[in-house]
Amino acid sequence: MFFDSFSSFIEMGGHGLYVWACYGLAAIIVAVNFISPVLTRKKVIKDIQRQNRREQN
Amino acid sequence: MWTSLKRLYHKMGSPKWFYEISTRWSPWFLLVGSALMLTGVVWGLAFAPADYLQGNSFRIIYIHVPASLLSQSAYIMMAAAGLVGLVWKMKMSFVVAKVIAPIGASLAIMSLLTGAIWGKPTWGTWWVWDARLTSMLILLFLYFGVIAIYNAIENEEMANKAAGILAIVGSINIPIIKYSVEWWNTLHQPATITMTKKPTMAPEMFIPLLLTIIGFYCWFAVWVFARTRNELLWRERRTKWVKNLVINAPTNSGAHQ
Amino acid sequence: MNGSMKALFKRDMLLAFRSRGDLLNPLMFFLMVASLFPLAVSPDPLFLGQIAPGVIWVGALLATLLSLDLLFKSDFEDGSLEQMLLMPQPTLLMVIVKVLVHWLVAGLPLAFIAPLLGLMLGLPSGGFAPLMATLLLATPILSLLGAIGAGLTVGLRKGGMLMPLLILPLYIPVLIFASSAVQAGVLGNSYVGHMAFLGAYLALTLVVAPVATASALRISIAR
Numbered sequence: 395m396f397f398d399s400f401s402s403f404i405e406m407g408g409h410g411l412y413v414w415a416c417y418g419l420a421a422i423i424v425a426v427n428f429i430s431p432v433l434t435r436k437k438v439i440k441d442i443q444r445q446n447r448r449e450q451n
Numbered sequence: 452m453w454t455s456l457k458r459l460y461h462k463m464g465s466p467k468w469f470y471e472i473s474t475r476w477s478p479w480f481l482l483v484g485s486a487l488m489l490t491g492v493v494w495g496l497a498f499a500p501a502d503y504l505q506g507n508s509f510r511i512i513y514i515h516v517p518a519s520l521l522s523q524s525a526y527i528m529m530a531a532a533g534l535v536g537l538v539w540k541m542k543m544s545f546v547v548a549k550v551i552a553p554i555g556a557s558l559a560i561m562s563l564l565t566g567a568i569w570g571k572p573t574w575g576t577w578w579v580w581d582a583r584l585t586s587m588l589i590l591l592f593l594y595f596g597v598i599a600i601y602n603a604i605e606n607e608e609m610a611n612k613a614a615g616i617l618a619i620v621g622s623i624n625i626p627i628i629k630y631s632v633e634w635w636n637t638l639h640q641p642a643t644i645t646m647t648k649k650p651t652m653a654p655e656m657f658i659p660l661l662l663t664i665i666g667f668y669c670w671f672a673v674w675v676f677a678r679t680r681n682e683l684l685w686r687e688r689r690t691k692w693v694k695n696l697v698i699n700a701p702t703n704s705g706a707h708q
Numbered sequence: 709m710n711g712s713m714k715a716l717f718k719r720d721m722l723l724a725f726r727s728r729g730d731l732l733n734p735l736m737f738f739l740m741v742a743s744l745f746p747l748a749v750s751p752d753p754l755f756l757g758q759i760a761p762g763v764i765w766v767g768a769l770l771a772t773l774l775s776l777d778l779l780f781k782s783d784f785e786d787g788s789l790e791q792m793l794l795m796p797q798p799t800l801l802m803v804i805v806k807v808l809v810h811w812l813v814a815g816l817p818l819a820f821i822a823p824l825l826g827l828m829l830g831l832p833s834g835g836f837a838p839l840m841a842t843l844l845l846a847t848p849i850l851s852l853l854g855a856i857g858a859g860l861t862v863g864l865r866k867g868g869m870l871m872p873l874l875i876l877p878l879y880i881p882v883l884i885f886a887s888s889a890v891q892a893g894v895l896g897n898s899y900v901g902h903m904a905f906l907g908a909y910l911a912l913t914l915v916v917a918p919v920a921t922a923s924a925l926r927i928s929i930a931r
Contacts, residue, residue, distance in 0.1 A: 396498055403497060406507035409572050413496075413510050416565040420514040423561045424670065427554060431677035438681050442688045442697045537923070592877040599873050603864055612927045613860045617874055620856055620920050624878050627909065631881040638888060 464541050466683045467692050473676035480676070484669025491662030499656045508572040511565055513660055517667035519562040519587060523625070525555035525671065526590060529597070530622035533615025545611035546686070548618065549601060550678035554671065556594035562587050582636035586629045593621045712797055713805050720809040723782070730778055731813055735821055738771040742825045753830035760829035761839070761890035767825070768818050768843065769850065769879050773872050775814035776854040779806060780862045780925065789862070790929055799922040807848075807855050807918070815847030831894070838893035838902075842886040846906050852917035853878045859924030881909060 397403040406413050462468045495513035502509035532548035535541055566584045567577050578584070597614050604610035652660075687693045724731060745763050746756055783789040792802050822843050826836055857875040861867030889902035 396500055406510070407501065409506055409508040412508050412568050412572050416511045416514060416568045417492075417496075419564050419568075420518070420561055423557050427557060427670075427674045431674065431681055434681045435677070435684070438684050439697055439700045442684065442693065443700075445688065446694060446697065589877050589880055592873075596874040596877065599870055600860065603861075603866065603870050609927055609930070613924065616856070616920055616924050616927070617860060620853075620878065620916065623912075623916060624881070627881050627912075628877070631884045631905075635884045635888065 460539075460541075464543050466543060466687050467690075469543055470680055470683050470692075473680060477673050477676050480669045480672045484666045484673065487662045487666030487669065491659040491666055494659040495656075495663065499659055500653070502656075505573055508569060509656075511569045513663045515562060515565040515569060516660060517664045518558045518565065519583070520664060521667050521671055522555050522558035522562055522587070522594075523590060525551050525558060526593065526618070526625065527622050529555060530615075530618040533611075533618045537612060537615050537619075545615065546679055546682045547675065548615060549611060550675055550682060552594060552597050552601065552614070554674050554678070556591060556598060558671075559587055559591040559594055563591065580636070582633045585636070586632045589628050589632070590625070593625075596621070710797065712795065713801050716792070716802065717805050717809060720806060721812070724809060724813040730775075731817075734771040734775040734814055735817055737774050738767050738818060738821060739825065741767040741770060742829060745829070757830040757832050757894070760826060760831040761835060761887045761894065763829060764822055764825050764831075764839065765842075765883055765887040765890070768822070768847070769876070769883060771818060772814065772847070772850040772854055773875065775810070776851075776858045776871060776875070777868045779810050779855060779858040781858075781867075784862045784929075789925070793925060793929055799925065800918050803855065803859075803918045803921045803925070807851050807921075810855070811848050811851040815851050816844075818847055819843035831890075834896055835890045835894040838889045838899045841899075841903065842889050842906060845903060845910065846882050846886050849882050849906070849910050849913050850879065852910075852913040852921075855921040856917055856924055859921040859928060861928075862925065863928040882906065885909075 404410055404414075492513060496510055499510070501507045529548045529551040532544045532551065536544040536548060563584065566581075566587065570579050570581070570584075571577055597618055600614045600617055601610050604613055684693055684697075688697075742763055745759065749759070750756070780789055783792070793799055795802070819840055822839050823836055826839055831839065854871075854875055856878075857871040858867075860874060861870050864870060885902045885905045889899040889906075892899040892902065
């Protein structure tokens with residue numbers, strides 16, 4: 395462990411705000427890339443099911 | 452040799468085959484990628500020593516550099532996929548090229564944002580016309596062009612081909628743009644600190660970076676697979692395998708069940 | 709070059725000179741953009757002289773973009789572009805002739821009007837020669853690269869809005885080297901290296917751009 399205490403880990407020698415903002419933004423972009431295809435998949439499957447039902451009727 | 456290559460080509464061109472194989476591989480890429488990312492980020496944030504010049508702000512490198520590298524190679528991959536689609540008329544390849552565009556653009560944005568935030572403690576301002584940041588900005592513009600083509604052309608086949616040509620022309624230009632931006636930069640700002648000097652990096656700083664780079668590539672594969680599968684489902688919605696698959700799929704709108 | 713290409717060249721030149729307004733619009737635009745800067749920033753001649761190389765070159769890029777919309781559009785609208793693609797001669801030659809005409813009527817005039825802008829913006833005397841030289845050498849690159857964008861967007865209703873987005877990033881190396889060549893001239897330095905880079909870039913675009921434009925046109929027409 396490079397840091398002595400948890401609070402010094404959060405502070406990062408005064409650069410904490412920058413470091414954690416970067417990691418936060420990256421986490422958001424990564425999360426969007428993971429979640430958006432899952433949502434699209436749900437929508438696509440719903441659309442195809444609706445279409446199939448319409449064709450069966 | 453030749454026949455097996457040909458068979459591989461036909462397999463890869465088959466949407467059903469791609470759908471199944473990518474469904475099988477995705478969890479592994481996710482697992483390996485997440486393990487590498489977790490190790491690399493924890494190591495980089497908590498255990499790696501601070502940089503003697505930049506202090507702890509250098510820890511941003513563990514996401515900035517992977518995002519930059521990946522968004523550049525994603526553009527090349529997109530152009531290569533477009534070339535395969537144009538030359539060998541492989542539709543699968545066009546689908547992959549299309550789904551890479553938004554992912555690559557999001558990585559370029561990630562690189563620019565983290566670079567800008569890193570610039571604040573390093574240079575004292577949010578934005579400096581540093582060679583790396585400037586070429587990343589131009590790469591983002593190249594992505595914008597490709598995405599704009601997909602949005603503007605309604606005919607799907609035409610949009611795919613047009614975007615393929617633009618991506619190929621863009622990828623030929625990328626090295627020239629990088630070279631000219633670097634040259635321009637040395638002309639105007641001879642004495643700025645470059646943020647990422649690799650040769651001077653100690654191994655305990657460099658190994659976590661390597662881990663996060665490989666981890667990002669694994670995640671990238673998961674994202675491309677997931678988006679490609681969605682495109683495939685919609686394109687192949689009339690086929691039997693998709694209909695069978697959709698019947699068994701659980702959704703909340705199960706009115707017919 | 710064979711007879712039909714000569715005929716195409718003559719026809720396109722004739723058409724270009726018959727619609728003089730289309731020819732003059734980019735030039736007037738070039739003039740106007742350059743005169744906005746003294747109004748917007750400062751009329752101080754020392755300051756203007758410093759930014760003049762960049763301003764003139766940015767203006768040239770934008771003026772070229774404005775004129776590119778015309779490269780294939782009228783031929784597309786009256787159906788003659790489709791006929792040209794069906795000709796036995798390779799599409800490549802047709803593209804090269806069209807780009808040549810575009811450069812003669814839209815690129816070359818920029819090089820001749822640029823010294824006037826240089827005077828208006830107080831460009832130091834050392835900058836005039838490299839300004840003309842870079843414009844003569846690099847406006848063909850602008851026409852060649854722009855033709856790709858024009859080919860990709862020719863069938864689209866909002867193609868004119870889309871094209872700058874596709875083409876401007878590709879123009880950046882030209883902008884960097886051309887405007888710094890002018891700056892080098894202003895400072896009395898040699899600008900041979902800049903010219904060599906622009907020449908190499910011209911050679912590369914001469915090889916790549918017509919091929920890409922020809923396939924772009926085939927995609928845009930095949931609907």
